[in-house]
Amino acid sequence: MSDKAFAVLGLFDSPDGLLAAIPRVRALGLGRLEAYTPYPVHGVEKALGLKKSPLAGMVLVMGLVGALSAFLFQFWATGIDYPIVVGGKSPLAWQAYIPIVFEVMVLFATFTAGLGMLLLLNRLPFYGHPVLSSRAIAAVTRDRFALAVEALGEELDVQAARRALEEAGASPVEVVPLPAPDGPYSPNALLRGLLAVAASCLAAGLLTYWGIKLMPVLPPMVHMEDQPRVNAQAPSAFFADGHAMRLPAPGTVARGFLPYGPASREEAAALPNPLPRNAAVLALGKARYGTFCAVCHGPLGDGVPTLTAAYGAKPANLQSRTVREYPDGVIFDVITRGKNAMPSYAWALTEEERWAVVHYVRVLERAQNARDEDLK
Amino acid sequence: MSEIEAGRGAVAPVKSQEGGEGLLAALALAGGAGVLAAFFGAPAVRFWANALLWFCFYATVGLGALFLAALEHLVGARWSVPLRRVAERAGSLVLLAVLLGLPLLFSLSVLYPWTRPEARHEPFVSGKLDGWLNVPFFTARALATFALWGLAFAVLAGLSLRQDRTADPRLTLRLRRFAPAFMALYAVTVTLLAFDWLGGLEPAWYSDIFGVYVFAGSFLAGLSATALGTVRLLSRGRLPGVERDHLYNLGGFLFAFLVFWSYIGFAQYLLMWYANLPEEVFYYADRAQGGWPWVMAALALLHFVLPFFALLPRDRKGDPTLLRRAAALVLVAHLLDLYGLIFPSLSKTVVFSWPEAAFALAFGSLFCLWMRRAQSLGADMPVGDPFLRDGLEFRL
Numbered sequence: 001m002s003d004k005a006f007a008v009l010g011l012f013d014s015p016d017g018l019l020a021a022i023p024r025v026r027a028l029g030l031g032r033l034e035a036y037t038p039y040p041v042h043g044v045e046k047a048l049g050l051k052k053s054p055l056a057g058m059v060l061v062m063g064l065v066g067a068l069s070a071f072l073f074q075f076w077a078t079g080i081d082y083p084i085v086v087g088g089k090s091p092l093a094w095q096a097y098i099p100i101v102f103e104v105m106v107l108f109a110t111f112t113a114g115l116g117m118l119l120l121l122n123r124l125p126f127y128g129h130p131v132l133s134s135r136a137i138a139a140v141t142r143d144r145f146a147l148a149v150e151a152l153g154e155e156l157d158v159q160a161a162r163r164a165l166e167e168a169g170a171s172p173v174e175v176v177p178l179p180a181p182d183g184p185y186s187p188n189a190l191l192r193g194l195l196a197v198a199a200s201c202l203a204a205g206l207l208t209y210w211g212i213k214l215m216p217v218l219p220p221m222v223h224m225e226d227q228p229r230v231n232a233q234a235p236s237a238f239f240a241d242g243h244a245m246r247l248p249a250p251g252t253v254a255r256g257f258l259p260y261g262p263a264s265r266e267e268a269a270a271l272p273n274p275l276p277r278n279a280a281v282l283a284l285g286k287a288r289y290g291t292f293c294a295v296c297h298g299p300l301g302d303g304v305p306t307l308t309a310a311y312g313a314k315p316a317n318l319q320s321r322t323v324r325e326y327p328d329g330v331i332f333d334v335i336t337r338g339k340n341a342m343p344s345y346a347w348a349l350t351e352e353e354r355w356a357v358v359h360y361v362r363v364l365e366r367a368q369n370a371r372d373e374d375l376k
Numbered sequence: 377m378s379e380i381e382a383g384r385g386a387v388a389p390v391k392s393q394e395g396g397e398g399l400l401a402a403l404a405l406a407g408g409a410g411v412l413a414a415f416f417g418a419p420a421v422r423f424w425a426n427a428l429l430w431f432c433f434y435a436t437v438g439l440g441a442l443f444l445a446a447l448e449h450l451v452g453a454r455w456s457v458p459l460r461r462v463a464e465r466a467g468s469l470v471l472l473a474v475l476l477g478l479p480l481l482f483s484l485s486v487l488y489p490w491t492r493p494e495a496r497h498e499p500f501v502s503g504k505l506d507g508w509l510n511v512p513f514f515t516a517r518a519l520a521t522f523a524l525w526g527l528a529f530a531v532l533a534g535l536s537l538r539q540d541r542t543a544d545p546r547l548t549l550r551l552r553r554f555a556p557a558f559m560a561l562y563a564v565t566v567t568l569l570a571f572d573w574l575g576g577l578e579p580a581w582y583s584d585i586f587g588v589y590v591f592a593g594s595f596l597a598g599l600s601a602t603a604l605g606t607v608r609l610l611s612r613g614r615l616p617g618v619e620r621d622h623l624y625n626l627g628g629f630l631f632a633f634l635v636f637w638s639y640i641g642f643a644q645y646l647l648m649w650y651a652n653l654p655e656e657v658f659y660y661a662d663r664a665q666g667g668w669p670w671v672m673a674a675l676a677l678l679h680f681v682l683p684f685f686a687l688l689p690r691d692r693k694g695d696p697t698l699l700r701r702a703a704a705l706v707l708v709a710h711l712l713d714l715y716g717l718i719f720p721s722l723s724k725t726v727v728f729s730w731p732e733a734a735f736a737l738a739f740g741s742l743f744c745l746w747m748r749r750a751q752s753l754g755a756d757m758p759v760g761d762p763f764l765r766d767g768l769e770f771r772l
Contacts, residue, residue, distance in 0.1 A: 042771055052690075052691075056689070056690060060688070087650065087652065088652065089650075095645070095646055095649050095650075096646075096650070098642065098646065099646070
């Protein structure tokens with residue numbers, strides 16, 4: 001305990017007494033005025049002349065900073081640095097950024113509000129506000145209302161403050177001494193020590209990381225890094241073409257995939273459809289046709305697509321005379337290797353499925369071009 | 377208690393001595409002549425689209441104000457008791473909406489594509505025609521909603537006015553029991569207003585959240601009308617005891633629901649823009665052509681950005697001048713919102729010329745005139761309400 005005073009504290013019996021006393025004491029300008037009450041009393045902040053908290057402005061600025069940084073980050077990352085087209089939208093489509101902009105704005109704003117209130121405005125963390133060690137504090141938490149004249153850094157005129165509070169109707173009035181400076185084992189010192197340890201851990205970690213990254217004097221685990229192999233897609237001085245990755249040797253066949261036989265469409269025309277024409281095969285053909293073909297050629301095969309044709313090229317009409325007169329093998333070949341704008345569908349359909357689709361295309365054609373005997 | 381006595385003294389019908397009513401009536405009549413000219417001189421679609429716009433405006437403002445009054449009964453709020461009469465008076469606009477809505481029932485074949493024979497062959501419309509979108513059922517729904525609006529106003533305002541005379545606390549209990557029923561009624565009829573009258577212009581379009589969107593606009597509009605009436609009465613000293621704290625709550629509500637409206641509106645847009653399904657996205661494609669993008673940008677500015685930042689600082693929410701300006705702005709923006717819901721569905725380019733101006737003059741003046749005349753409805757505060765004193769003592 002030092003002999004200097006932190007504050008002079010006077011107790012009042014009612015909130016009205018407190019409110020009446022504040023302007024009288026405040027007019028003397030003895031020090032910083034602070035009221036301690038068991039519950040929020042309307043009008044105290046006005047009487048004390050408290051300034052509006054700067055927190056709102058801080059939250060606004062940080063919210064806008066959050067929104068702007070989220071917008072710019074997405075703009076740069078998905079629009080400029082590595083443009084990604086998603087769902088046919090422009091990489092610069094601002095609409096998609098808005099949810100993230102909103103969330104980051106809220107994140108920045110709430111963190112600013114919470115941490116700013118606790119750390120900046122209320123100066124946490126600290127243990128034990130001096131007023132908490134006063135004799136009056138027990139009554140203040142129950143049913144009394146205290147007004148404190150607190151020292152503004154310099155000396156506090158204890159006698160004048162005591163007189164002012166007594167004249168304003170406070171009783172009893174007490175002097176709250178300034179707490180002694182922290183000893184080496186005080187909670188505050190302990191907390192500072194812990195913070196220092198945490199900060200030095202963080203600094204050491206960062207220093208190690210960047211030190212090793214930028215100045216590889218002692219690379220850790222050197223044997224794993226120095227392996228006699230090349231990385232995928234890396235250049236290599238060993239091979240004549242300069243690429244580390246090699247092409248398969250000519251004639252390589254992947255397991256389970258026999259090479260496609262016919263060399264030309266004419267050759268393919270001679271292929272017979274190996275599948276029987278039964279319900280199971282047609283069901284398979286219908287399912288695969290519905291999945292892969294109908295989006296462009298239409299559910300009836302008439303070239304009227306189920307999706308709006310956004311690709312320019314007009315899909316072939318499978319009901320046309322040309323297609324109807326194709327041998328099965330040609331249709332099989334077109335599915336396998338593609339034609340004009342149509343890509344190969346060999347990746348999607350096995351050979352068996354392709355033949356089943358050929359059967360189903362024949363069914364579609366027959367359905368639209370029924371002969372007289374079909375109607376009997 | 378003296379304030380309340382003073383309030384009860386005002387029950388005697390004070391003849392409004394304010395000027396301007398004659399001018400408003402003259403403006404309404406001049407606009408009415410223009411409306412008449414539009415009936416004969418403008419395309420029928422333009423005429424009825426304008427009538428629909430003002431019908432929706434009156435209905436949404438009136439319903440929003442009734443919602444505010446019923447909300448107080450529902451949650452047992454005290455702070456809003458002194459302002460409830462203002463909301464109830466603004467709620468009388470539903471009567472005007474019903475008057476305007478009845479002739480609109482004869483215009484269905486002009487405005488709504490689903491009434492035409494070719495709708496049978498529209499892929500996304502044909503399935504809805506038998507069960508929902510047909511003239512007899514539409515008319516029945518509309519008449520039922522009109523009747524329910526009249527009933528809601530009669531109960532909410534009628535019981536409250538009766539309490540002015542009798543000061544019977546049991547009426548408060550009856551109103552509290554009616555409030556949940558009103559909420560259900562309100563939810564259904566506002567959704568019907570949205571889906572039938574506004575959504576029906578694009579029968580192929582489908583959006584779950586559209587009803588909520590129209591609700592948000594409706595509550596904002598009713599709140600704005602209430603705020604305007606409150607500030608006006610306050611400036612004439614007719615709401616003794618109503619403080620900045622009450623205005624702050626109105627401003628806070630306005631602020632919160634501006635954000636809600638924008639959230640719902642943007643959520644609807646974002647999902648449809650992302651999914652890009654032909655049966656949904658054409659609604660926004662309609663609004664991305666002609667001059668409509670400018671209207672949409674103006675809507676975002678006037679209905680969100682400007683009032684949002686105007687009401688953002690804490691002290692501004694209780695500032696009468698600012699609240700009056702913000703509320704007037706939101707009402708105008710609400711009109712623009714309805715304009716953007718109705719007209720792009722009917723025209724590829726922005727239409728605004730003399731028929732729209734005549735309608736705005738006639739029905740805008742009528743709106744102001746009606747709101748002023750409604751000020752003679754009962755006392756300025758619900759003087760018989762047992763919670764009026766609590767409400768007046770409300771402090772933040």
